[in-house]
Amino acid sequence: MEYILTKEGSTPFFIPVTDPTHSFPPASGEVFFNPRMELNRDATILVLSLIRPEQYLDAMGGTGVRGLRAAHECGLSVTVNDHHPHAVDLIRKNAESLGIDVEITWQEVNSLGSARHFDAIDLDPFGTPAPYIDSLIRSAKRYLFVTATDTAPLCGAHLRAGMRRYFSRPYNTEYHTEVALRTLLGFVCRETIKYDRGIHPLLCYARSHYVRLHLEIRPGAGAADRSLGHIGYIHHCSRCPTRKEQAGIIAETSSCLGCGGKMRAIGPLWLGAISEKPFLARMQEALPTLALHTQNEIHSLLSRCREELDLSYHYEYHTIAKALGRSPPGIEAVLAFLEKEGYRASRTHYSGTSLKTDAPAEVLIRAIGNL
Numbered sequence: 001m002e003y004i005l006t007k008e009g010s011t012p013f014f015i016p017v018t019d020p021t022h023s024f025p026p027a028s029g030e031v032f033f034n035p036r037m038e039l040n041r042d043a044t045i046l047v048l049s050l051i052r053p054e055q056y057l058d059a060m061g062g063t064g065v066r067g068l069r070a071a072h073e074c075g076l077s078v079t080v081n082d083h084h085p086h087a088v089d090l091i092r093k094n095a096e097s098l099g100i101d102v103e104i105t106w107q108e109v110n111s112l113g114s115a116r117h118f119d120a121i122d123l124d125p126f127g128t129p130a131p132y133i134d135s136l137i138r139s140a141k142r143y144l145f146v147t148a149t150d151t152a153p154l155c156g157a158h159l160r161a162g163m164r165r166y167f168s169r170p171y172n173t174e175y176h177t178e179v180a181l182r183t184l185l186g187f188v189c190r191e192t193i194k195y196d197r198g199i200h201p202l203l204c205y206a207r208s209h210y211v212r213l214h215l216e217i218r219p220g221a222g223a224a225d226r227s228l229g230h231i232g233y234i235h236h237c238s239r240c241p242t243r244k245e246q247a248g249i250i251a252e253t254s255s256c257l258g259c260g261g262k263m264r265a266i267g268p269l270w271l272g273a274i275s276e277k278p279f280l281a282r283m284q285e286a287l288p289t290l291a292l293h294t295q296n297e298i299h300s301l302l303s304r305c306r307e308e309l310d311l312s313y314h315y316e317y318h319t320i321a322k323a324l325g326r327s328p329p330g331i332e333a334v335l336a337f338l339e340k341e342g343y344r345a346s347r348t349h350y351s352g353t354s355l356k357t358d359a360p361a362e363v364l365i366r367a368i369g370n371l
Contacts, residue, residue, distance in 0.1 A: 001016055001030050001031070001086060001089075001090070002016065002017040003015065003016060003017065003090075003093075004017055006035075008038055008041060008042070008065060008069060008293065009042065009045060009069055009073050009290065009291055009292055009293070010072070010073055010291045011065070011068060011069045011072045011073060011098065012097070012098070013063060013064070013065050013068060013094045013097070013098070014063070014090065014093060014094055014097065015029070015031075015033045015063050015065075016029035016030050016031050016033065016063075016090070017029065018033075027126075030086045031062055031063055031084070031086050031087045031090050032062050032063075032087075032126055033062055033063045033065070036208070036209075037124075037147075037210070038293060038294055039207065039294040039297055039298060039301075040124075040147060040207075040210065040212055041065065041066050041069065042292040042293065042294045042295075042298060043203065043212070043214075043294075043298055043301070044066065044070075044122065044145060044214070045069055045070065045073055045074060045290065045292065046283050046286060046287060046290060046292065046298065047145075047202065047203060047214050047283070048070050048074045048076060048120070049073075049074050049286060049289075049290060050279070050282055050283065050286060051120070051143060051202075051216075052074075052076070053076065053119040053120035053142065053143055054077065054119040055076075055077045055078075055079065055118050055119045055120070056070050056076045056077065056078050056079070056118065056119065056120045056121075056122065057078075057079045057080075057081065057112075057118040057120070057121045057122065057139075058070070058078065058079070058080045058081065058122050058124075059081055059109050059112070059113070059121055059122060059123045059124075059132070059136065060081070060082060060083075060109060060123065060124055060125050061080040061081055061082040061087060061091050061104075062082060062087055062090075063087070063090055063091065063094060064080045064082075064087075064090065064091035064094050064095065064102075064104075065094070066122060066124060067079070067080035067091075067102060067122075068080065068091075068094055068095060068098060068100065068102065071098075071100050071101075071102050072098055072100055073290070073291075078102045078103070079102065079103040079104075079105060079118065080095075080102055080103070080104050080105070081104075081105040081106070081107055081109070081112055082106065083106065083107060083108050083109065085106065088104060088106045091104050092104055109123075109132045109135070109136070110131070110132060110135040112139075113132070113135030113136045113138065113139040114135050114138065114139070116139060117139050117140075117141055118139055118140060118141065119140075119141045119142050119143065120140065120141075120142060120143035120144075120145070121136050121139060121140040121143070121144050121145070122145040123136055123144070123145065123146050123147065124145075124146075124147040125147070125148075125149075126149065127148075127149055127150050128148060128150040128153070128165050129146050129147065129148050129184075130165040130166060130187065133146070133187070133188055133191045134191055137188075137191055137192050137195065137197070137217070138195065140217055141217070142216060142217055143214075143215065143216055143217060144188070144199075144213075144215045144217055145212075145213060145214050145215070146184070146188060146212070146213045146215070147210055147211070147212050147213075148180075148184050148210060148211050149209055149210045150165070151177075151180050151209060151210065151211065153165055153166070153170075154166065154170060154179070154180035154181075154183050154184055154211065155170055155172060155176035155177065155179050155180040155183075156169075156170030156171045156172035156173070156176060156179060156266075157172050157176070159172075162183070165187075166183050166184065166186075166187040167187065167190070168183050168186060168187065168267055168268055168269060169265070169266065169267065170183050170266060170269075171236060171264055171266045173236055173266070173313075174314075174315075174316045174319060174354075175313045175314045175315075175316075175354065177206045177350050177351065178206070178312060178313060178314060178348070178350075179234070179266060179269065180206060180211050181204060181205070181206045181211045181274065182269040182270045182271070182274070182312050183267075183269045183270075184211055184213065185199075185201065185204060185213060185269070185270035185274065186230075186231055186267065186268050186269035186270040188213065188215065189227050189228075189230065189231060189270055190231065190268070192217065192224070192227065193224040193225075193227050193228050195224075196219075196220060196221045196224050197217055197218065197219055197220070197223060197224055198217075198218045198220070198222075198223030198224045198225075198226055198227035199215045199216070199217060199218070199227050200215065200216040200217075200218055200223075200276070201213065201214070201215055201216075201273060201274050201275055201276065202214045202215065202216055202275065202276050202279050203275050203276075203279065203280065203283070203302075203305070204274040204275055205274075205275070205301060205305060205349055205350070206349075206350045207301075207350060228249075229247065230247075230270050230271050230272045231247070231248070231249055231267075231268050231269075231270065231271070232245060232246050232247040232248055232267060232268065232269070232271040233245070233246045233248075233251045233252075233265045233266060233267035233268060233269070234246075234265075234266040234267060234269070234312050234313050235251075235252075235254055235263040235264065235265055235266075236263065236264045236266055236313075237256040237258065237259065237261045237262075237263055237264075238261060238262070238264060239256065239259050239261035240256060240258050240259040240261065240361060241258075241315060241320060241361040241364070241365070242256045242257065242258040242259070242263075242360075242361045243313045243361075244263075245271055245311070245312055245313075246265075247271060249268060251265035251267065251268075252265075253265075258360075258361055258362065269312065270312075271312050272310050272312075273310045274310070275305050275306075277306055280302050280305055280306045281306065283298075283302055284299060284302050284303070284306075287299055287302075301349055304347060304348070304349035305349045307346050307347065308346050308347070308348055308349055308356065309344055309345070309346045309356040309357070309358070311356045311357075311358065313356070314348050314351070314354040314355060314356045315354065315355055315356075315357070315361075315364060316351075316353055316354050317331065317334055317353065317354070317355055317364070317368055318353045320364065320365060320368050321368050324365070324368060324369050326368065326369065328353075328368070329368065329371035331347065331352075331353070331355060333371050334355065334364075334367050334368060334371060335347070335355060335357075337367040337370075337371060338357050338359050338363065338364065338367055341359065341363060341367075343357055343358055343359035343363065344357060344358050345357040345358075345359065
C-alpha cells in the first residue's frame with residue numbers, strides 16, 4: 001500500500017494514495033479516507049475536549065484518524081477498531097508514527113459492541129449507520145456520536161430505502177435536510193428507549209452530504225419517557241406552504257386549515273431541540289484554544305445553531321417569492337418583519353435561503369409580498 005503524509009488539527013498521519021480520476025477518489029484507496037469530513041472530525045475533537053469521556057471508541061477507524069486525534073489532541077484513552085486488515089495495519093502504522101498508546105482491535109462492529117462497553121462511542125460508517133445502532137447503544141455508557149451519509153434515503157429521495165432502514169416515512173420536501181437530520185435522530189431515539197434509556201442532543205447538524213449527531217445517553221425509564229415525548233410528525237400540505245408539528249407515536253389525519261388540502265404525515269421523527277444551546281456556547285468559548293483548520297467554519301456553524309429555532313421544518317422564501325412573481329427580498333428584512341409582527345424567526349444552519357418561523361404561512365406570504 002502506498003501512503004502520503006497529511007495533517008489535521010495538530011495530528012500528522014498517513015493516508016493511502018488515491019486515484020484522482022476516480023468518480024469518488026476516497027473510495028479508490030485500499031483504506032477509506034475522506035478529506036471533506038475534516039470539519040466533522042474537528043467538531044468532534046472540540047466536543048471531546050469538553051466532555052472528557054473516560055474511554056472513547058472509534059468503531060470504524062479506517063485510517064484511525066478520528067480516534068488517534070482524540071488520543072493525541074485530547075489526551076483520551078482510545079480504542080480504534082476496524083474489520084478490514086489493511087485498515088488495522090494502517091492504524092498501527094499511524095499510532096506508531098505518533099508514538100501514542102491506543103488499543104487497536106480487529107472486529108466486526110456489532111460483535112465488538114455486543115461484547116464490551118465504552119464511555120463514548122463514535123460511529124462513522126460509509127453510508128447508513130442503521131445496522132450498527134442497536135449494539136452500540138447497548139455498548140455506550142454515556143455518549144454516542146453518529147454520522148450518516150445516506151442522505152437520499154433519510155430525506156425521502158429514496159423513499160423505500162429510507163422506510164426500510166429507519167422505519168419512518170420521510171417525504172422529499174424543500175426542507176429535506178431537516179427531515180434527514182430528524183429522521184436519524186428519531187431512529188436513534190426509538191432504538192435507545194427500548195432499553196429504558198434516553199438521548200439528549202449536544203450538537204446535531206446537517207452539512208453537504210451528511211448528518212451528524214453528538215448525543216448524551218441518559219439512564220432510566222424517566223429519561224426514556226422524556227425522549228419518547230420528542231417523537232412525532234410533521235404534517236405537510238402539498239398544495240400550499242402550510243405545515244405543522246404533531247407529537248405522538250401515531251400520526252393523526254388532518255386537512256390543511258389554509259387551503260383545505262390533505263396533509264401528509266412525515267415521520268415518526270424527532271421534534272424539538274437538536275442541540276443544547278449552553279453547550280454550544282461552551283464550544284465557541286473553547287474553540288480558539290484548539291488548533292483546528294476549520295475553526296472559522298465551526299464558529300459560523302455554532303453561531304447559526306445557537307440562533308436557530310427548534311422547529312422541525314423551514315421555508316424556502318425564494319420559492320414563495322417566485323410563486324408570488326416577485327424578486328425575493330433580503331432574508332434579514334423578512335426576519336425583521338416577522339419579529340415585528342410578534343412571531344419568532346431565524347435562519348437555518350445548513351442553508352442561506354431558508355428560514356424558520358412560528359408564523360402562519362399566510363403571514364410569511366404577506367411578509368414576502370409586501371417587502
